[in-house]
Amino acid sequence: xxxxxxxxxxxxxPPPDYSAAVAAYRAGKLVEAERALREVLxxxxxxxxxxxxxxxxxxxxxxxxxxxxCLDRACFYxxxxxxxxxxxxxxxxRAGHLKPALECARQAVRFxxxxxxxxxxxxxxxxxLEEPERARVALEAALASDPAHARAHYNLGNxxxxxxxxxxxxxxxxxxxxxxxEHGHAWAALGVSLGAQGRFEEAYPCLDRALALRPEDxxxxxxxxHVLTAQKRLPEALRRYRQALALAPxxxxxxxxxxxxxxxxxxxxxAADCFRLALAARPGWPEALHQLGGALFELxxxxxxxxxxxxALAARPxxxxxxATLLRVLSNTCDWATLPERVAEIRAAAAQALxxxxxxxxxxxxxxxxxFSMAEKQAFARAHSRRLEERLAPLRTRLAxxxxxxGHGMPAAxxxxxxxxxxxxxxxxLRNHATAHLMRTVFGLHxxxxxxxxxxxxxxxxxxxxxxxxxxxxxxxVDLRDARDEEAARRIHADGIHILxxxxxxxxxxxxxxxxxxxxxxxxxxxxxxxxxGADFMDYIVTDQVTTPPEDEPFIDEAIxxxxxxxxxxxxxxxxxxxxxxxxxxxxPETGMVYCCFNTLYKLEPTMFGAWxxxxxxxxxxxxxxxxxxxxxxxxxxxxxxxxxVEPRRLVFAEGKPKALHLARLQxxxxxxxxxxxxxxxxxxxxxxxxxxxxxxxxxxxxxxxAASLLTAIDLPELIVPDxxxxxxxxxxLGSDPAALAALKAKLARHRSSRPLFDTRRWVRHxxxxxxxxxxxxxxGQPPAAIQxxxxxx
Numbered sequence: 001x002x003x004x005x006x007x008x009x010x011x012x013x014p015p016p017d018y019s020a021a022v023a024a025y026r027a028g029k030l031v032e033a034e035r036a037l038r039e040v041l042x043x044x045x046x047x048x049x050x051x052x053x054x055x056x057x058x059x060x061x062x063x064x065x066x067x068x069x070c071l072d073r074a075c076f077y078x079x080x081x082x083x084x085x086x087x088x089x090x091x092x093x094r095a096g097h098l099k100p101a102l103e104c105a106r107q108a109v110r111f112x113x114x115x116x117x118x119x120x121x122x123x124x125x126x127x128x129l130e131e132p133e134r135a136r137v138a139l140e141a142a143l144a145s146d147p148a149h150a151r152a153h154y155n156l157g158n159x160x161x162x163x164x165x166x167x168x169x170x171x172x173x174x175x176x177x178x179x180x181x182e183h184g185h186a187w188a189a190l191g192v193s194l195g196a197q198g199r200f201e202e203a204y205p206c207l208d209r210a211l212a213l214r215p216e217d218x219x220x221x222x223x224x225x226h227v228l229t230a231q232k233r234l235p236e237a238l239r240r241y242r243q244a245l246a247l248a249p250x251x252x253x254x255x256x257x258x259x260x261x262x263x264x265x266x267x268x269x270x271a272a273d274c275f276r277l278a279l280a281a282r283p284g285w286p287e288a289l290h291q292l293g294g295a296l297f298e299l300x301x302x303x304x305x306x307x308x309x310x311x312a313l314a315a316r317p318x319x320x321x322x323x324a325t326l327l328r329v330l331s332n333t334c335d336w337a338t339l340p341e342r343v344a345e346i347r348a349a350a351a352q353a354l355x356x357x358x359x360x361x362x363x364x365x366x367x368x369x370x371x372f373s374m375a376e377k378q379a380f381a382r383a384h385s386r387r388l389e390e391r392l393a394p395l396r397t398r399l400a401x402x403x404x405x406x407g408h409g410m411p412a413a414x415x416x417x418x419x420x421x422x423x424x425x426x427x428x429x430l431r432n433h434a435t436a437h438l439m440r441t442v443f444g445l446h447x448x449x450x451x452x453x454x455x456x457x458x459x460x461x462x463x464x465x466x467x468x469x470x471x472x473x474x475x476x477x478v479d480l481r482d483a484r485d486e487e488a489a490r491r492i493h494a495d496g497i498h499i500l501x502x503x504x505x506x507x508x509x510x511x512x513x514x515x516x517x518x519x520x521x522x523x524x525x526x527x528x529x530x531x532x533x534g535a536d537f538m539d540y541i542v543t544d545q546v547t548t549p550p551e552d553e554p555f556i557d558e559a560i561x562x563x564x565x566x567x568x569x570x571x572x573x574x575x576x577x578x579x580x581x582x583x584x585x586x587x588x589p590e591t592g593m594v595y596c597c598f599n600t601l602y603k604l605e606p607t608m609f610g611a612w613x614x615x616x617x618x619x620x621x622x623x624x625x626x627x628x629x630x631x632x633x634x635x636x637x638x639x640x641x642x643x644x645x646v647e648p649r650r651l652v653f654a655e656g657k658p659k660a661l662h663l664a665r666l667q668x669x670x671x672x673x674x675x676x677x678x679x680x681x682x683x684x685x686x687x688x689x690x691x692x693x694x695x696x697x698x699x700x701x702x703x704x705x706x707a708a709s710l711l712t713a714i715d716l717p718e719l720i721v722p723d724x725x726x727x728x729x730x731x732x733x734l735g736s737d738p739a740a741l742a743a744l745k746a747k748l749a750r751h752r753s754s755r756p757l758f759d760t761r762r763w764v765r766h767x768x769x770x771x772x773x774x775x776x777x778x779x780x781g782q783p784p785a786a787i788q789x790x791x792x793x794x
Contacts, residue, residue: 198391505529
């Protein structure tokens with residue numbers, strides 16, 4: 001075919017039948033339009049607009065290849081027509097031919113620089129090429145040409161979402177809807193933009209409106225499910241994901257979302273199945289690989305989790321969230337070969353995220369296990385709490401809980417009640433868990449003449465005696481496991497709680513969302529999380545002089561309440577099984593020094609483990625007794641021992657046992673060796689209760705100073721050493737001097753019953769004094785301030 005030598009065919013008047021074809025196309029009468037266009041082209045085969053419109057008819061009829069051929073003919077006869085070039089670029093883009101689409105879209109803009117449609121289509125090509133900044137420039141040019149171009153506003157909103165500018169996206173999408181109120185896609189995107197800002201209550205009606213306009217659109221169901229998931233309306237979210245999959249079988253994003261819901265419901269096997277299906281639909285998808293790695297970690301399939309996470313990082317090298325998950329796998333299997341590099345990687349990514357105003361990829365709780373500074377962890381906590389507060393601000397405003405004091409300093413909800421302070425404890429872990437091991441008897445020891453005790457449990461009922469005792473000894477035990485955040489906050493507020501004590505902080509299974517809604521006038525961070533929550537909605541943190549010395553105060557955002565001894569509650573009625581336990585029962589040698597560390601594996605790290613190996617090498621016949629369940633961890637630790645020149649069989653691994661039996665066998669140990677960055681907390685109390693001395697080298701910050709706090713409260717300061725060299729010397733000395741070790745154990749036995757650490761009633765009286773002081777300030781209209789609890793209280 002040769003190009004005609006005539007002038008631009010568009011300059012000639014349209015053939016008579018062409019107007020009828022255009023009218024039929026606009027009326028949606030595609031068959032009639034196609035018939036008319038073919039008649040036009042039979043008589044006027046070089047008329048480019050007819051080829052263009054015929055291509056659009058074929059595209060709407062789903063005949064993509066034919067549509068492109070028609071647009072090719074149109075461009076052949078009108079090679080400088082920007083409108084035709086723009087339509088051709090759009091068809092190429094939809095067919096996935098992005099490079100030719102880009103070339104064609106650029107030509108369209110060159111020949112029609114004032115065409116909003118041409119700039120809009122160029123923006124869409126750039127977006128599909130993963131160039132959102134260039135897409136933004138093109139779409140802004142489209143709107144400069146035509147500020148009332150609804151589609152360009154909508155597309156710009158999507159681009160801004162891709163650029164993580166949800167607020168600007170919202171403005172653009174609202175403008176699109178002003179121009180085109182029935183734009184279902186724009187309603188859906190507006191819901192997404194509001195969700196990205198944490199404004200889920202506003203997002204839901206937008207997506208519901210989109211669903212009314214586009215009930216068969218799987219993506220709308222998907223985005224509505226995302227919002228429901230964020231609101232923790234998990235059963236509803238699961239139904240929406242399933243609806244999306246019914247409309248679009250194999251929809252990878254819906255499978256991913258469904259898996260996340262299963263993960264949140266602790267159904268990690270089902271979650272892994274969903275992630276695998278997502279990967280079958282979209283092979284190599286980094287996010288699905290990351291989520292699968294996390295589910296496999298929870299299932300303790302560590303080798304596969306590690307392999308999958310490496311695949312995720314190979315597919316997306318700059319993926320700090322996957323690095324954070326990989327760190328969990330490495331730390332919980334004592335796989336330290338690449339640990340320093342991965343920690344450095346996550347530190348750099350966290351700093352970059354904070355500088356950009358984003359949340360870091362690692363939580364402050366996870367960071368406790370590594371050598372992050374107090375300032376870094378404070379910044380992580382602040383970033384997390386800030387996002388939480390921003391997201392929940394609309395709901396908090398709507399709830400508008402009031403806490404004004406009246407009637408004997410009580411809030412309005414409690415006016416006319418007994419006059420006692422209502423103390424609420426909020427926790428997932430009122431079960432067979434370290435928190436309950438420490439707090440089991442505290443609730444029943446409160447002075448009922450002055451305090452009314454509410455325990456709010458949102459964790460599972462494990463049928464344990466811990467949960468049963470806590471429930472029976474609380475004035476009110478409230479099961480809120482099925483309550484959404486708003487419902488839980490409403491219940492706490494309706495109960496007229498004066499002081500709400502959060503026993504979780506930012507540890508696993510925490511729900512700080514409820515505290516962010518401010519259901520109580522005074523809110524306290526205690527026990528579960530050793531550090532600041534960095535949140536305006538938390539008033540106090542309970543600590544002591546050892547865990548939080550004066551120089552650490554700048555890194556704590558709450559007002560500091562210092563108890564006179566250790567901040568940590570203990571249970572001085574904890575049973576130890578009386579049946580004799582022999583060393584052979586636990587795989588320990590009949591003679592020789594038994595060092596132990598029963599800390600969680602993620603607290604172990606190479607520096608301290610290296611010191612332990614040097615201690616073993618210096619004390620002949622000694623062994624190190626560890627609680628390491630995963631075989632991968634045992635293998636890695638044996639390998640580390642061999643590399644340090646220590647016979648691997650000198651590592652003895654304990655299995656999990658019920659608490660009373662564990663405490664009984666713990667008495668076989670001679671010396672508990674503490675970890676560095678994240679000390680023994682409950683495990684240190686257990687050791688001391690069982691009569692085993694604990695050797696610690698305090699580090700920087702709360703989690704690294706807890707063992708020192710416990711030792712101070714039991715008056716064994718000689719077990720607190722200033723550096724690693726002193727740590728090794730003291731461990732070796734005690735392991736080499738049976739008389740010195742025996743004297744130390746005898747001293748511990750005497751102090752166990754005579755020093756403050758294991759005097760639960762004394763601890764409760766001190767804690768109550770602190771609660772009274774907190775409430776007195778609130779009732780007087782004073783802001784939270786530091787409180788030092790005296791040794792002697794009334």
